[in-house]
Amino acid sequence: MIDLSNEFAIGIDIGGTNTKYGIVNHRGDIVEKGELRTDAFPEIDDYINALYETLSPILKVHADEGKMKGIGIGAPNGNFYTGTIDYAPNLHWKGVIPLTKLVTAKFGLPCSLTNDANAAAVGEMNYGAARGMRDFIMITLGTGVGSGIVANGQLIYGHDGFAGELGHTIIRHGGRKHWSTKLDGSLEAYCSATGIAITARELLEKNSNSLLAKYRPEEIDSKLVCDCALKGDETALEVYRFTGQILGESLANFIMFSSPEAIVLFGGVIKAGDLIMNPTREHMEKNLLPIFQNKVKLVFSELQEADAAILGASALVWEMRE
Amino acid sequence: MIDLSNEFAIGIDIGGTNTKYGIVNHRGDIVEKGELRTDAFPEIDDYINALYETLSPILKVHADEGKMKGIGIGAPNGNFYTGTIDYAPNLHWKGVIPLTKLVTAKFGLPCSLTNDANAAAVGEMNYGAARGMRDFIMITLGTGVGSGIVANGQLIYGHDGFAGELGHTIIRHGGRKHWSTKLDGSLEAYCSATGIAITARELLEKNSNSLLAKYRPEEIDSKLVCDCALKGDETALEVYRFTGQILGESLANFIMFSSPEAIVLFGGVIKAGDLIMNPTREHMEKNLLPIFQNKVKLVFSELQEADAAILGASALVWEMRE
Incomplete structure (x- = not known):
C-alpha cells in the first residue's frame, strides 16, 4: 500500500471579494489556511503574483515535510475542460482567463479548475453530507x-x-x-x-x-x-x-x-x-x-461554508492523472 | 485484435402490444428480426416460454455460425440495476417481474434490461444521430x-x-x-x-x-x-x-x-x-x-423507430462484464 499521509494539495476558492485557500491532506484536514483580496487585483497577472507571494512561504515549509501534488481551484464560471474562467460577471477579469495555465507557469505545479458550486459538491462528496454517494x-x-x-x-x-x-x-x-x-x-x-x-x-x-x-x-x-x-x-x-x-x-x-x-x-x-x-x-x-x-x-x-469549496477544490487534485 | 465479426446479441423491445426482437452484430446490422404479441400472455411464464419457442430455432442457426453473447431488453419501467420490470402500467404483468432472471434461466444466456427510452438512447448513441457523443x-x-x-x-x-x-x-x-x-x-x-x-x-x-x-x-x-x-x-x-x-x-x-x-x-x-x-x-x-x-x-x-430500441437493447449486451 502506498503511504499517502505526506501528500498535500492546495485548494483555492476564488470569490468576487475574497480568495480563500487551504493546504489539505488526503483525509480532508485543512492543515493551514488563509485568504487574500480578489478585488484588489484588477489585472490577472498581479493577482497570480500576489497569490504566489502569499503561498510560497507555506509551500516551502510543506516541501520539506511532504509532497505538494498540485493546486485545485473553484471559481465562478470556472471551466473544468478548458481551465479557463469565462466571462465571470462578478470578477474584475473580463473575457476568457487561462487560469490553470497561468497558475502552473507560476507555481510549477499541476492545476485543475472547476466552478465554485461544483467544487462545493466535490467537497461534500469527499468529506461532507454526500460521503460515499x-x-x-x-x-x-x-x-x-x-x-x-x-x-x-x-x-x-x-x-x-x-x-x-x-x-x-x-x-x-x-x-x-x-x-x-x-x-x-x-x-x-x-x-x-x-x-x-x-x-x-x-x-x-x-x-x-x-x-x-x-x-x-x-x-x-x-x-x-x-x-x-x-x-x-x-x-x-x-x-x-x-x-x-x-x-x-x-x-x-x-x-x-x-x-x-x-x-x-x-x-x-x-x-x-x-x-x-x-x-x-x-x-x-x-x-x-x-x-x-x-x-x-x-x-x-455538513461542511463549514468557507471550507466546502477549499476541500472540493483540493479534491480535484487527487483525481488528476499524473 | 480480436475478431468480433462472428459475435451476435439479441435485442428485444417489449411494448404493451407487441414484442420486437432482432439478432444484431457488432456493426449494428439487424441480421434477422421478428415479433410476437406481448398482450397475448397475461402470465409472465407463458410469455417467457413463447419467447423461447420463437427464438430457439434462430438461436440454433446462429450457434453454428458464431457466438451468441447475450440478450438485451428494453421494456417500460425496466430497471437496469435490479433486472426487474416494476409496476409497468401498460403491461399485463403486475408488481415486480424478475425479468433478467427468468430469461437467463430459460435461455442460458446473460441478460441485461433497461427501460424503453434508455434503450432507444443507447441505440442512437451507438448507431444513430448521437454516434460518438x-x-x-x-x-x-x-x-x-x-x-x-x-x-x-x-x-x-x-x-x-x-x-x-x-x-x-x-x-x-x-x-x-x-x-x-x-x-x-x-x-x-x-x-x-x-x-x-x-x-x-x-x-x-x-x-x-x-x-x-x-x-x-x-x-x-x-x-x-x-x-x-x-x-x-x-x-x-x-x-x-x-x-x-x-x-x-x-x-x-x-x-x-x-x-x-x-x-x-x-x-x-x-x-x-x-x-x-x-x-x-x-x-x-x-x-x-x-x-x-x-x-x-x-x-x-436517424434510426427507424422500430429498430432503435432493438439496437439499443442489443448494445447493452456488448457492455456486459463477462
Missing part, C-alpha cells in the same frame, strides 16, 4: 443559486463544461424577471437571498402589518427576513413558505431528471433551518411521481 | 413522453435506476392535469401525442372555423392534427406552435441541467417535421442563458 445534487442558495450534479460517481460537466446551471431553470412561466439574466420565472429569481428579499418587499406591499414594515425597502435582506420569521412575524414566515414551495417544485423536477440519492442544500439561505426545509420538502414530495416519493434524502450541508 | 438527451415523443440521458458517455440511471423521467417534469405551474399521474402542467400532458390531441380539442372550443371541426372530438388524434396542419389549417398549426413552445421551454431547462451536445427527438410526434421542430427550437433558444445559446444540436432520430 454516487448520485446526488448540491444546491447552493446564496446571493445566487448554483448547483453541482453528481451522477455515476462523477460530476456532470456537459459537453462544454457548463452543466449544472440549475438556478437558471424556469419554474414559473412568465414569472418574476431576473435582474441580470432577464429570464422570466427562474429558480434564482425566487430562491436566492436576493430573491427572498424581493419576495418580502412584494408581500409587504400587500400587508404592512409586519415587523418588516419598520424597515426601508433597501434595508430588507434575507437575513432580516430570517430574523423576523424566527420572531414569528407572519409576513416573514409567508416569505419562507413561498420560497420553499418554489424550491420544492424545482427539486422535484431535478429528481425526475437524475434520480439522486440525496439533495444537499448549502449556502447562506439555509441558516433559516426548518423555515426553509419544511415547505421545500412538502412541495418536493407533492410534485414527484410515486416511484420517487419518500426516497430522496433532503439534507443540509 | 458523450453528452446528449434523447426525448421520445409518442403516446407518452420518455427520455434517456447520457452524460460522460454513460446513461444516467440515478441511485435507483429510475432517472430520466423528463416527461413528468412540471413546465406549467398549475397547468393541465395529467390524465394518469394527476400532476399539474407536466411536459407529457402537453407534448405527447395524447397531449397534442387535447390541445387541438381545447383550441377547437374557441375556434370552430377549422378542418378539425368536421370531426367528432374522439376522432381527433395527433395524426389528424398533423394532416390538417400540413393542409395549412390555422388551428392545427397553432397546436404545433403551442406544443413546440412548451417543448422548447422544457428543453432549455434540461440543457441548463446537463449541457448536452445534442438533443435527439424520437417517436411518432416527430413525423410532423418542421411543424414541431421550428417552434421548439425558437423557444428553446429564447429560454437559455447566452453561454448555452446556438450550441446545442436539436435533431431528429
Whole structure:
C-alpha cells in the first residue's frame, strides 16, 4: 500500500471579494489556511503574483515535510475542460482567463479548475453530507443559486463544461424577471437571498402589518427576513413558505431528471433551518411521481461554508492523472 | 485484435402490444428480426416460454455460425440495476417481474434490461444521430413522453435506476392535469401525442372555423392534427406552435441541467417535421442563458423507430462484464 499521509494539495476558492485557500491532506484536514483580496487585483497577472507571494512561504515549509501534488481551484464560471474562467460577471477579469495555465507557469505545479458550486459538491462528496454517494445534487442558495450534479460517481460537466446551471431553470412561466439574466420565472429569481428579499418587499406591499414594515425597502435582506420569521412575524414566515414551495417544485423536477440519492442544500439561505426545509420538502414530495416519493434524502450541508469549496477544490487534485 | 465479426446479441423491445426482437452484430446490422404479441400472455411464464419457442430455432442457426453473447431488453419501467420490470402500467404483468432472471434461466444466456427510452438512447448513441457523443438527451415523443440521458458517455440511471423521467417534469405551474399521474402542467400532458390531441380539442372550443371541426372530438388524434396542419389549417398549426413552445421551454431547462451536445427527438410526434421542430427550437433558444445559446444540436432520430430500441437493447449486451 502506498503511504499517502505526506501528500498535500492546495485548494483555492476564488470569490468576487475574497480568495480563500487551504493546504489539505488526503483525509480532508485543512492543515493551514488563509485568504487574500480578489478585488484588489484588477489585472490577472498581479493577482497570480500576489497569490504566489502569499503561498510560497507555506509551500516551502510543506516541501520539506511532504509532497505538494498540485493546486485545485473553484471559481465562478470556472471551466473544468478548458481551465479557463469565462466571462465571470462578478470578477474584475473580463473575457476568457487561462487560469490553470497561468497558475502552473507560476507555481510549477499541476492545476485543475472547476466552478465554485461544483467544487462545493466535490467537497461534500469527499468529506461532507454526500460521503460515499454516487448520485446526488448540491444546491447552493446564496446571493445566487448554483448547483453541482453528481451522477455515476462523477460530476456532470456537459459537453462544454457548463452543466449544472440549475438556478437558471424556469419554474414559473412568465414569472418574476431576473435582474441580470432577464429570464422570466427562474429558480434564482425566487430562491436566492436576493430573491427572498424581493419576495418580502412584494408581500409587504400587500400587508404592512409586519415587523418588516419598520424597515426601508433597501434595508430588507434575507437575513432580516430570517430574523423576523424566527420572531414569528407572519409576513416573514409567508416569505419562507413561498420560497420553499418554489424550491420544492424545482427539486422535484431535478429528481425526475437524475434520480439522486440525496439533495444537499448549502449556502447562506439555509441558516433559516426548518423555515426553509419544511415547505421545500412538502412541495418536493407533492410534485414527484410515486416511484420517487419518500426516497430522496433532503439534507443540509455538513461542511463549514468557507471550507466546502477549499476541500472540493483540493479534491480535484487527487483525481488528476499524473 | 480480436475478431468480433462472428459475435451476435439479441435485442428485444417489449411494448404493451407487441414484442420486437432482432439478432444484431457488432456493426449494428439487424441480421434477422421478428415479433410476437406481448398482450397475448397475461402470465409472465407463458410469455417467457413463447419467447423461447420463437427464438430457439434462430438461436440454433446462429450457434453454428458464431457466438451468441447475450440478450438485451428494453421494456417500460425496466430497471437496469435490479433486472426487474416494476409496476409497468401498460403491461399485463403486475408488481415486480424478475425479468433478467427468468430469461437467463430459460435461455442460458446473460441478460441485461433497461427501460424503453434508455434503450432507444443507447441505440442512437451507438448507431444513430448521437454516434460518438458523450453528452446528449434523447426525448421520445409518442403516446407518452420518455427520455434517456447520457452524460460522460454513460446513461444516467440515478441511485435507483429510475432517472430520466423528463416527461413528468412540471413546465406549467398549475397547468393541465395529467390524465394518469394527476400532476399539474407536466411536459407529457402537453407534448405527447395524447397531449397534442387535447390541445387541438381545447383550441377547437374557441375556434370552430377549422378542418378539425368536421370531426367528432374522439376522432381527433395527433395524426389528424398533423394532416390538417400540413393542409395549412390555422388551428392545427397553432397546436404545433403551442406544443413546440412548451417543448422548447422544457428543453432549455434540461440543457441548463446537463449541457448536452445534442438533443435527439424520437417517436411518432416527430413525423410532423418542421411543424414541431421550428417552434421548439425558437423557444428553446429564447429560454437559455447566452453561454448555452446556438450550441446545442436539436435533431431528429436517424434510426427507424422500430429498430432503435432493438439496437439499443442489443448494445447493452456488448457492455456486459463477462
